Amino acid sequence: MENRKLIKIATAGSVDDGKSTLIGRLLYDTKSLTTDKLEAIEKTSRQRGFDYLDFSLATDGLIAEREQGITIDVAHIYFNTAKTNFVIADTPGHVEYTRNMVTGASTSQVAIILIDARKGVIEQTNRHFFISNLLRLGHVVVAVNKMDLVNYDEDVFLKIKADFEVLVEKSDFKTDQITFIPISALKGENIAKHSELMPWYVGNTLLDHLEVLEPSDLHESTVARFPIQYVTRPRTEAFHDFRGFSGKLYGGSLKVGDEVTVLPSFTESKIKTIHFFDQEYSEALPGASITITLENEVNISRGDMLVKSSELPKSEKQISATICQVNSKPLKVGDKYTLQHGINRVLAKVESIDSVIHTDFTGEVSASQLKLNDIGKVNFRLSKPIHFDTYHDNKSNGRFILIDEGSYDTVGVGFID
Amino acid sequence: MSNLFIPNPKEAESIHILREVAAQFERPVLLFSGGKDSITLVRLAQKAFYPARIPFPLLHIDTGHNFPETIEFRDQLVAELGLELIVRNVQDSINQGKVTEERGRYASRNTLQTTTLLDAIEEFKFDACIGGARRDEEKARAKERVFSVRDDFGQWDEKNQRPELFDMLNGRIHQGQNVRVFPISNWTELDVWEYIKTENIAIPSIYFAHKREVFFRDGMVWTANEHVYRESYEEVFEKMVRFRTVGDMTCTAAVLSEADTLDAVVAEIRDSTISERGARIDDKRSEAAMESRKKVGYF
Numbered sequence: 001m002e003n004r005k006l007i008k009i010a011t012a013g014s015v016d017d018g019k020s021t022l023i024g025r026l027l028y029d030t031k032s033l034t035t036d037k038l039e040a041i042e043k044t045s046r047q048r049g050f051d052y053l054d055f056s057l058a059t060d061g062l063i064a065e066r067e068q069g070i071t072i073d074v075a076h077i078y079f080n081t082a083k084t085n086f087v088i089a090d091t092p093g094h095v096e097y098t099r100n101m102v103t104g105a106s107t108s109q110v111a112i113i114l115i116d117a118r119k120g121v122i123e124q125t126n127r128h129f130f131i132s133n134l135l136r137l138g139h140v141v142v143a144v145n146k147m148d149l150v151n152y153d154e155d156v157f158l159k160i161k162a163d164f165e166v167l168v169e170k171s172d173f174k175t176d177q178i179t180f181i182p183i184s185a186l187k188g189e190n191i192a193k194h195s196e197l198m199p200w201y202v203g204n205t206l207l208d209h210l211e212v213l214e215p216s217d218l219h220e221s222t223v224a225r226f227p228i229q230y231v232t233r234p235r236t237e238a239f240h241d242f243r244g245f246s247g248k249l250y251g252g253s254l255k256v257g258d259e260v261t262v263l264p265s266f267t268e269s270k271i272k273t274i275h276f277f278d279q280e281y282s283e284a285l286p287g288a289s290i291t292i293t294l295e296n297e298v299n300i301s302r303g304d305m306l307v308k309s310s311e312l313p314k315s316e317k318q319i320s321a322t323i324c325q326v327n328s329k330p331l332k333v334g335d336k337y338t339l340q341h342g343i344n345r346v347l348a349k350v351e352s353i354d355s356v357i358h359t360d361f362t363g364e365v366s367a368s369q370l371k372l373n374d375i376g377k378v379n380f381r382l383s384k385p386i387h388f389d390t391y392h393d394n395k396s397n398g399r400f401i402l403i404d405e406g407s408y409d410t411v412g413v414g415f416i417d
Numbered sequence: 418m419s420n421l422f423i424p425n426p427k428e429a430e431s432i433h434i435l436r437e438v439a440a441q442f443e444r445p446v447l448l449f450s451g452g453k454d455s456i457t458l459v460r461l462a463q464k465a466f467y468p469a470r471i472p473f474p475l476l477h478i479d480t481g482h483n484f485p486e487t488i489e490f491r492d493q494l495v496a497e498l499g500l501e502l503i504v505r506n507v508q509d510s511i512n513q514g515k516v517t518e519e520r521g522r523y524a525s526r527n528t529l530q531t532t533t534l535l536d537a538i539e540e541f542k543f544d545a546c547i548g549g550a551r552r553d554e555e556k557a558r559a560k561e562r563v564f565s566v567r568d569d570f571g572q573w574d575e576k577n578q579r580p581e582l583f584d585m586l587n588g589r590i591h592q593g594q595n596v597r598v599f600p601i602s603n604w605t606e607l608d609v610w611e612y613i614k615t616e617n618i619a620i621p622s623i624y625f626a627h628k629r630e631v632f633f634r635d636g637m638v639w640t641a642n643e644h645v646y647r648e649s650y651e652e653v654f655e656k657m658v659r660f661r662t663v664g665d666m667t668c669t670a671a672v673l674s675e676a677d678t679l680d681a682v683v684a685e686i687r688d689s690t691i692s693e694r695g696a697r698i699d700d701k702r703s704e705a706a707m708e709s710r711k712k713v714g715y716f
Contacts, residue, residue: 006426034689073578075559076552078605087603103580229436234469242468248433248584274422277464281422288424289432289465302440326580340585343437401585408589413582 004080005215008087010105010137012128013114018145022114022185023077023090024055029192029207032079033058052186074104084211098359098373099326101128102413105135110213112141112206117150117182121163126360129164133171134322134375134415136395138220139213140178143206147198148184154200157182170361181206223311223389224252224286225397227342228304232291244275244291245300247343250396252308254292255283259309262298263387268309269294303344305387313397315385320417321400322357322391323370323378327411329404331370331378337411338403339382347383348402354379370412377417391415427604428461428612433584434563434600435465435547439472441588442545442596446503448534449475451487452663453620454549454601457609459494460618461600462547473547474501478534480526480665481508482644487663490621505537524646525667535571538595545588547598553605563602569593610686614679626659626677637670661686 013019024041027033033041037058045054058077077088089104105111111132115125132140142164150156161180168178181190182201189195192207204212232244254260258271274281275291284290292306300306307313325331331350339348354377355364370376391398402412435458438445447462449455462471477491495502507526510516515536516529538546552559562578564586579587588596601609613620630641632651639645641653644666658671659682676682 073560073575075556076603077559078553078603080605080607085605085608099580103582106582107584229433230440230466232466232469236468236470239468244468246436246465248429275467276422276424277467279422282419284422285424287426287429288422289429289436290422291467326582338589340587342585343440396583399583399585401582401587403587403589408587408591410579410582410587413580 004083004085006085006087007110007210007213007215008089008108009110009112009210010089010091010101010108010132011112011114012091012101012105012131013145014116014119014122014124017114017116018056018185019090019114020056020058021054022112022143022145022183022191023088024053024058025185025188025191026088026207027058027077027079028053028055029188030079030081055185074100081207081211086210098127098131099324101131102135102324102326105131105137106413109137109215110139110141110210111137112143115142115144115160115164117144117146117156117160120160121167123360125164126167129167129171130359130361133173134324136172136391138177140173141206141209142178142180144180144182145185147182147189147195148187152182152184152189152195152197154182154198157201167361179203179209181209220251220395221286222251222394224254224308225250225313225389225394226254226292226306227344228300228302228306229343230302231300242293243297244293245306246289246291247306248289249284249286251286251394252311253283253285254308256281260294260306261309261312262300263305263307263313263315264385265299265304267298269296269298271295305342305344307387313387313389313394315387317382317385318351318379319382319386319388320354320377320379321414322375322417323402323412323414324375325370325372325412327404327409328372329407329411330372331402331412333368336405338405339380339386339400339414340403341386341388341400342397344386345403346386348380349382351379351381353377378414388416390417392417427601427608428464430584430603431461431600432465434586434598435462437586437588438545438547438598438600439466441586444541444543445473445545445547445598446476446541446543447471447473447547448549449477449491449502450549450664451477451483451491451621452549453609453613453624454551456494456618456620457604457612458547458549458600459498459500460616463498471498471500474503476503476505476537476541476543476546478530478537479504479506479508480530480667481506482526482666484621484623484660484663484666486621486623490619494619503537503541505533505540507533509533510536522646522648525665527665527668530665531571538571543595544590545596545598547600549601550599551604551606551609552599552602561599561602563599564588565597565599566590567595567597571595573597607683607686610679610683614683621663623660623663624682626657626674626681628655629658629671630654631656631658631671638673639670640666642666 041057075090079086091101091104113128183190190205226249228245229247232246272293272295335350337348356367356374356376357364389397398416400414401410404411507529510533516532562581631638632641632653659674676685
């Protein structure tokens, strides 16, 4: 694969903000829509009596969505420019689908929040920005869409910008992490080309802006965490004594010779070798799926974690976390779940629920349960300690999912406080 | 000596997924078609478990209408890597009366594969089937999860999918359920081709331009041989063609091409204006063809 940078984007907007149209437009303007797909869009647009190309047809995939003309599940869309690979997680904007935005944003570094220029900042905008803040995304683009319907009026744009900046002050974002762009997805204004109809806007087009983002700005670098996924034991003649610990490295790099501690046993050792396929390396960067061997024999199994001895995480059986409930069965005090922290699973009991948080930056209220799409503060007692960092300090080691013991469904996602 | 390993993010993600499959399931299997995507999966699995062997077998559902070049390639790859290969035949499902051969102009065994696949899953009690599907292929696939839970009937409940958060994969299932796993979900067709090129991975010869007897129908190039129904007025030509996707002969159209090297193929894909599945006759049946097939247990 060519070494293009990879930028992952979540898009959020309310019904009819033109999100699907924007994505279709991005695909069209980057020549990512192939002739056959374009023909299908032209055909269906004509059938529906439109005098324009309905680019939303490029992404609304499921039969039910096409019937209802809405988006009901996260769709992943891919396009490239010469320098960058983009992945868009297109998340639906309905109130009841908050979980989809959390899901889509969880794999993204950037959010594009769409605002209808005629409607301005609405309750849904607050929620989308709240989730971007909760997930600590690296960057937010506020795309003020449908500028064509407000005569490309700068005052409309400035009013929305000012309203949004009030929200930014309530969040953890710094102002340089937020960018405002006036666009018309339908007409292609300020998407790939500068709009002549909005000469007052001197910033980058949306596509130019997405291209100048650097993954390094968007990935936090913190301390190394290496959860062991799989113990590799070939038991072949050539590798008779080979005992490798395989996993994905998060947060920071690891080097041969690093003094490490294995959790939960707190056994200390040193990194002997770092392997990727049939090559050995002296150092690996975060994000690498590697195999490590240690200087001395250590008892390690799946779910254990290897860290630098000077950078130990917290190890506790009581944790407090912000939970987003993604299942229709509510979370209540006394409920038991399997808590999957990275790849490690323990049993967890809900000890207490402190509050449900208003997702529009207006505070919180006490509550006895978390319903679907609620976000709240929850305290858990665990069957065994987990070795974690707060989500604030280390995103990869500060998150978990809750699995229902009956249905085995993923019912919640947690961010450790 | 200092040498730094800089990961390729998409490759690292796929390896992470394959290791989760090996760790979370008792009887995983890799669905192998002999196409470039499943060949790429085999390479990724090699990398995930090296220096140990790939800890699961390959399963090929043979329609009996595969290109002989693909079968030859499959057997060679399996022998070279010392892999376990299981083959189950659609012909057997037909003989057992479980499915009926399609008739007529667009007859294909592509849909029939589903029954043979579900029977094989039951026979071997596979709990995870690893496939090479990608989200960029098709609209319904864009909504597919990496771990996609199927019920006892192999059905995909698209409106009730488990949310997948970050890279935490939940493979817990009930008896009788199984999971379809898609490690290269986030790759594009171009990513796969560029990877094959960088890694120097061998692929079947039909991916490169070669002379073939073909005929033209519905703007597509069809293979002319005994497995593909052809009207008497549909004239056969000898053309330089290659295949962009390799499935069953009855549902895979060729493209006219002179690209006979990997470099030429990659260049052609990069400049292409027709999508990969645009050459899949099975997808042209209706706008929702893929979703309907997936719901009943298709790959």
